[in-house]
Amino acid sequence: MNEQDLRRLLTVSVEGVLPSQPASAGWERARRTRRTRRTVGVVALAVALVGGGTVAALRPSADPPLVPPVGPTVTPTVESTHAGxxxxxxxxxxxxPDPLARLGGPATVPLSQRPVQRALALFQPLDEENRANGPIRVLGNDGVVRSLDVVTPAPTRDAGGNEAPALKPGVLSPDGRSAAFPQAKELIMVDLTTATVRRIPLDGYLELVVWAHDRVLVGGDDRTYAVERASGAASMFDMSAWxxxxxxxxxxxxxxxxxxxxxxxxxxxxxxxxxxxxxxxxxxxxxxxxxxxxxxxxxxxxxxxxxxxxxxxxxxxxxxxxxxxxxxxxxxxxxxxxxxxxxxxxxxxxxxxxxxxxxxxxxxxxxxxxxxxxxxxxxxxxxxxxxxxxxxxxxxx
The missing domain is CATH 2.40.128.630 (Lipocalin)
Known part of the structure; x- marks a missing residue:
């Protein structure tokens, strides 16, 4: 606040409206007083906070103390818990409760009779020796568990004859519409939305698949192929599927x-x-x-x-x-x-x-x-x- 603002504030604060003055003059003075106080009120508050007793001494004792408006209480935002x-x-x-828990129940209909719009998961029951113990189950986004009856993939095996279940993490496409099963010398592609099967011949012992957008990367110990989902065209990659x-x-x-x-x-x-x-x-x-x-x-x-x-x-x-x-x-x-x-x-x-x-x-x-x-x-x-x-x-x- 400058000297002119202080002088104006002091003048207004001691001004009185005499009863003998016309009402119009009184209203004009009151209007001027409100406008002036609004104009300098914020500045006066800032000076009061900075200058302390100087402004307090200038303000007549008859005026009530200037109190800042009371706003809503703001509660600090609590950040999400972060673990170590x-x-x-x-x-x-x-x-x-979770939709995937339905995999624990038996299949109620074959896939050939009721294809899925989208599969949420595939499940292969295993016995105590980790061998297939029933057909692969297909859980659709409608909550129905189907049996994969259009094909029965054989266990995968390597050159040494070691076997593993045909179903492995990664065989289901991210969109839930296709499944790809590696086999010896071929890749089995299943369209789960039409219950149809394609067999794509490939050399070698194939054990693992990885979906990479619209391709399937399939391989074993010594080779990896990139197979296009739409055409089945394959090219060889120099890397390990493991x-x-x-x-x-x-x-x-x-x-x-x-x-x-x-x-x-x-x-x-x-x-x-x-x-x-x-x-x-x-x-x-x-x-x-x-x-x-x-x-x-x-x-x-x-x-x-x-x-x-x-x-x-x-x-x-x-x-x-x-x-x-x-x-x-x-x-x-x-x-x-x-x-x-x-x-x-x-x-x-x-x-x-x-x-x-x-x-x-x-x-x-x-x-x-x-x-x-x-x-x-x-x-x-x-x-x-x-x-x-x-x-x-x-x-x-």
Whole structure:
């Protein structure tokens, strides 16, 4: 406030309206008083706060003290709970209702009689020796469980004769419309919306598939093919299907292909071009954000990308043991381990494959004794989805 404003304020504050003056003059003076007070009120308050007693002494004692207006109480926003880099599952899981729990029930209709609009999941029951124990179940987005009756894929096998179930994580396309089953010397493509089957001849022992947008990457120990879903045309890629992470379905066909390989200090990420699998970059996987002695020893199972985050099962060094089961979430750009789920030492070896991400950014994984669980790395919350379901599950995006 300058000297002129102070003089005007003092003049107005001592001005009086005499009864003998005309009413029009009184109203004009009152109007001028209100306008002037509005004009200088905010400035007067600022000076009062800065200058303290100077303005208080100038204001006549008859005036009430200037009180700032009372506004609504503002409650500070509480940020979402963020868990630490190392987390642990609860002693007992809760199992909220979930559509995927229907996989625990038997199939009620063959796929050939009632194809799906979109499949949410495939499930292959296994016996105690990990052999197929009934047809593959197809859970549609209508909640109906169907049996896959149009084809019966044989177990996969390698050159040494070792067998594994035909259904594996990754065989179901992200859109839930197709399934791809690797076999010896062929790839079986099933259109789940029409219940039709195509067989695409390919050389070699094929064991694993990864959907990369509108292509299927299928391979084994010594070769990997890229097969177009629409045409069935195949080209060979120089990379391993065992170490390949499933790309984010929302990233499009041009999304790079990411491999994770190595052990302990030699763990690394390798990025390749989508079209020809040519090497783009390579960088170490680091665990500097983890408290000592935690570290990732080796990854297993399929890796899954969600935006710039990558989730995969691992064997880890924990505070109790070297070789505990765990699940890691990494920054796919830098290779830094962001979150580590310590699953402890009292689980079967290779128990806890990662099966993908849900649409809320949670990791879906196998977790004994639950067949399937949901882990939110940002908050540390873990809940069960399906309880005690023995078999192999493949999920759509």
């Amino acid at each position: 880099p190392v987390q642990h599952p609860p002693t007992e899981l809760t199992f909220p 170490e390949l992470a499933a790309p984010d379905p929302d990233a499009g066909r041009a999304a790079p292909l990411i491999e994770m390989y190595g052990e302990r200090a030699s763990l690394a990420l390798r990025s390749r071009t989508a079209e020809a699998a040519e090497l783009r970059s390579e960088q170490p996987i680091t665990g500097s954000a983890l408290p000592s002695p935690y570290q990732v020893n080796e990854f297993y199972g399929r890796g899954w990308l969600n935006g710039e985050r990558l989730a995969r099962a691992a064997w880890i060094t924990s505070g109790e043991i070297d070789g505990a089961e765990g699940t890691a979430v990494l920054d796919a750009r830098t290779g830094a381990v962001l979150h580590l789920l310590d699953l402890g030492r009292d689980r079967g070896k290779g128990c806890c494959d990662v099966l993908g991400w849900d649409n809320k950014g949670a990791v879906l994984l196998r977790l004994e004794p639950a067949a399937l669980a949901r882990w939110h790395p940002e908050t540390g919350e873990i809940t069960g989805i399906i309880r005690d379901l023995h078999g192999v599950i493949a999920l759509a995006d």
